Amino acid sequence: MRDLSDDLLEWYDVHARAMPWRVSPGAKKAGARPDPYAVWMSEIMLQQTTVAAVTAYFQRFMARWPTVADLAAAEDSEVMGEWAGLGYYARARNLLKCARAVVADHGGQFPADHAALLKLPGIGPYTAAAISSIAFDLRHVVVDGNVERVMARMFDEHTPLPAAKPILTDHAERLTPDQRPGDYAQAVMDLGATICSPKSPACGICPWRDPCAARLAGTAAELPKKTAKKPKPVRHGTVYLAQREDGAWLLETRAEKGLLGGMLGWPGSDWVDIGEPRPVAPPIHAPWVKVDGEVRHTFTHFHLMLDVMTARVANDATGTFLPHDRFRPSDLPTVMRKAYDLVHK
């Protein structure tokens, strides 16, 4: 009997998107197999992040650290700097922890087993299923945002997320085939990223247009439903950019946990709700001057407005200064780079 998955795989054989970490259906037919390290790297980077944003980062990471052993041997600061700008920095911290665990506990080879993958840092239910199916072609149910959307539409499910997750996972479980589960998982995600898109789905050219319940009901574009989000508060604070006469900058490595954890950053005040007085917290004694303008930045759950203070200090000033030739603005998370740009441009 012909399954729905056959229609999707047939579509995928023709329309699979080309990506640097992906082995195309044609290449697989010729015997090529994915590199589990590359699959893992791409899946971590793709968490809540678009293919367009990930591609350049993936290529830089793979060029700099071609194997998991190379990555495991890297300095923390190198990896955090290379990740800068991609966001969700806990992923980079866990990337290193995971690489070191694979070397220490798995002989430098990623395990194929779903349960073993789940125990590794930064690998949750989605990523474990994605790696075991895409890299090893084991049948696991892969449920990401694309799959949730496709399932909600296929079965015209109006229960809002995240409450609908178990229902949608059940649907996904029933549709997942025994044959080519890795290609199938990528096919559903490609479908969700291209045809079954969030805003205006192209139902007319969808390989699943006939069996889709939401298309029949005319509700595709309004699914999946989601519970309302909380409004974002506005906070403000101050950062301090001190440069020595020899060009070195006063910088700090932020605490491991919390926002921008483990990243390079300018010293500064706490960030407090607007309405409270903006705290003043210069890291050293210096002739601070306020820079014209301000930094505006939006994080996942709040808006931020930053005043930027700057000063030139003597070469014998106290504090942890990073020499000019070891400072790359691209090693800064975006909000910190914006502060640098305000001073420098």
Place this chain on the structure above:
DNA sequence: GAATCGTGGTC
């Protein structure tokens, strides 16, 4: 279950 945790693109 709810919060926390980034960023750039899009409409």
Place this chain on the structure above:
DNA sequence: TGACCAAGATT
């Protein structure tokens, strides 16, 4: 221009 959105994990 502001809200929404993206191949989620962790606590």
